[in-house]
Amino acid sequence: MPPPERAPAARFPVADPATGEAFDEAPDQHPDELDAVVGRAHRAWHGWRADPAARTTALRLAADTVESAADRLARLLTREQGKPLAESHAETARTAARLRYFADLTAPETRRITDGRPVHSEIRWRSAGPVAAIVPWNFPLQLAAAKFAPALAAGNPVVLKPSPYTPLATRLLCSLLADAFPEDVLTVVTGREPLGARLAAHPGIRHVTFTGSVPTGRAVAGAAAASLARVTLELGGNDAAVLLDDADVDRIADRLFWAAFRNCGQVCMAVKRVYAPARLHAEVVEALAQRAKAVTVGPGLDPATRLGPLNNAPQLARVESITAQALADGARAAAGGHRLDRPGWFFAPTVLTGVPPGSRVVTEEQFGPVLPVLPYRVLDEAVHAANGTGFGLGGSVWGTDLDRAQAVAERLECGTAWINHHAELSLAQPFAGAKDSGVGVAGGPWGLYGNLRPFVVHRPQEPCG
Numbered sequence: 001m002p003p004p005e006r007a008p009a010a011r012f013p014v015a016d017p018a019t020g021e022a023f024d025e026a027p028d029q030h031p032d033e034l035d036a037v038v039g040r041a042h043r044a045w046h047g048w049r050a051d052p053a054a055r056t057t058a059l060r061l062a063a064d065t066v067e068s069a070a071d072r073l074a075r076l077l078t079r080e081q082g083k084p085l086a087e088s089h090a091e092t093a094r095t096a097a098r099l100r101y102f103a104d105l106t107a108p109e110t111r112r113i114t115d116g117r118p119v120h121s122e123i124r125w126r127s128a129g130p131v132a133a134i135v136p137w138n139f140p141l142q143l144a145a146a147k148f149a150p151a152l153a154a155g156n157p158v159v160l161k162p163s164p165y166t167p168l169a170t171r172l173l174c175s176l177l178a179d180a181f182p183e184d185v186l187t188v189v190t191g192r193e194p195l196g197a198r199l200a201a202h203p204g205i206r207h208v209t210f211t212g213s214v215p216t217g218r219a220v221a222g223a224a225a226a227s228l229a230r231v232t233l234e235l236g237g238n239d240a241a242v243l244l245d246d247a248d249v250d251r252i253a254d255r256l257f258w259a260a261f262r263n264c265g266q267v268c269m270a271v272k273r274v275y276a277p278a279r280l281h282a283e284v285v286e287a288l289a290q291r292a293k294a295v296t297v298g299p300g301l302d303p304a305t306r307l308g309p310l311n312n313a314p315q316l317a318r319v320e321s322i323t324a325q326a327l328a329d330g331a332r333a334a335a336g337g338h339r340l341d342r343p344g345w346f347f348a349p350t351v352l353t354g355v356p357p358g359s360r361v362v363t364e365e366q367f368g369p370v371l372p373v374l375p376y377r378v379l380d381e382a383v384h385a386a387n388g389t390g391f392g393l394g395g396s397v398w399g400t401d402l403d404r405a406q407a408v409a410e411r412l413e414c415g416t417a418w419i420n421h422h423a424e425l426s427l428a429q430p431f432a433g434a435k436d437s438g439v440g441v442a443g444g445p446w447g448l449y450g451n452l453r454p455f456v457v458h459r460p461q462e463p464c465g
């Protein structure tokens with residue numbers, strides 16, 4: 001008798017945001033597969049954690065591999081994410097940079113505790129165990145590497161789950177890295193929910209590192225509570241840019257515009273609200289609106305494109321609804337204000353003025369190419385409003401007197417504050433949101449430490465001491 005035919009493995013479609021049409025598909029893995037995946041990761045852990053020098057070599061090789069496959073990775077990333085090809089190349093380069101940075105970081109040295117007691121106590125740092133890395137769709141490769149590079153450097157195996165909107169470049173990345181890492185040290189799983197929820201709750205996972213929205217972050221924290229795995233949550237933001245009355249609008253307009261509109265506004269640390277002194281307000285609106293009207297919007301693979309589409313249909317619907325509500329509340333669109341009449345998920349770059357402070361585009365994270373510019377009369381009011389949401393990821397202050405700008409920046413309740421810049425990050429800095437924007441610390445040596453656990457050996461100086 002012929003063997004029974006196996007059902008074809010389930011797959012789900014992946015769309016090109018520039019057309020709105022599916023162009024490929026990815027495996028729709030069933031959550032029940034996670035037991036086997038996490039089990040294999042556990043077995044791979046024993047060899048991987050034993051040899052720090054081999055980890056350094058593997059991570060460096062991984063960085064080289066990403067660089068030599070940059071064209072393939074960048075094209076596929078643009079195809080599924082929508083961003084302009086130059087931005088995909090920049091993201092691929094940042095992916096390699098993260099691998100190289102963590103390749104060369106080492107765990108803290110063994111330290112002796114000297115507290116006067118007649119004992120010999122030593123603190124060592126050990127790998128914490130299998131890590132679940134759950135990633136959103138706005139920077140699929142860079143954010144994946146920001147999670148798996150420190151976890152692997154610390155000696156932990158990783159199960160990586162990309163967003164179902166952007167699984168393909170991550171799958172390609174992991175298949176390219178298969179030659180750099182031992183089997184099952186880095187595994188990618190793709191599929192629709194509840195795959196992520198089940199991964200976060202899996203009893204074999206010791207650390208869940210998640211980047212995404214605040215509501216999903218809360219769900220992940222709840223799921224991880226089942227196994228008491230530690231969580232690192234990098235969540236949403238609603239960053240304010242506060243312009244001071246000595247800001248030179250001509251000089252800052254380009255940088256401010258791109259701080260809000262890069263990646264079509266789909267950046268956790270984008271400028272999402274601008275507070276301008278009443279005296280400069282019209283000039284700021286005009287400078288930003290001019291740029292919004294002039295920027296070339298189109299498919300990411302077109303070399304002329306500076307702004308691509310939104311990544312997915314629900315995100316376009318959300319941006320459309322938040323903008324429509326602001327306009328209904330009495331705001332005026334100095335540029336844009338509507339979706340573009342073409343295939344794909346394009347929204348016109350939008351600058352809003354006259355927005356009531358309680359409007360959703362001010363209080364929520366719009367995560368799209370829409371920027372409200374709000375006037376203020378008294379600086380304290382602007383700082384109060386900047387701090388007035390549940391978010392606390394980043395913020396910036398723009399002015400010519402740097403000491404005064406810094407004094408204002410230090411009043412922002414957020415993880416990183418910039419002066420005359422926004423979202424410029426160093427690999428060596430801690431990355432941690434305040435308030436609802438995050439739990440735990442990623443980035444720099446802290447990103448590595450978050451994947452280690454202390455182990456203390458306590459021995460007397462005499463056999464029976």
Ligand code: NAD
Pocket residue numbers: 134135136137138139143161162163164193195196197198200211212213214216217219220223234235236237267268269365367393433437438
């Ligand atoms: P999301 O929260 O919807 O999804 C993020 C990831 O979680 C995806 O892989 C998704 O499939 C998965 N997921 C969905 N439900 C889950 C569940 N119940 N349990 C476990 N995993 C689940 O976010 P998104 O829409 O993909 O990304 C946009 C959000 O990410 C924005 O809020 C943005 O600010 C945030 N973000 C934050 C940072 C940061 O570093 N702070 C960086 C980038 C993006």
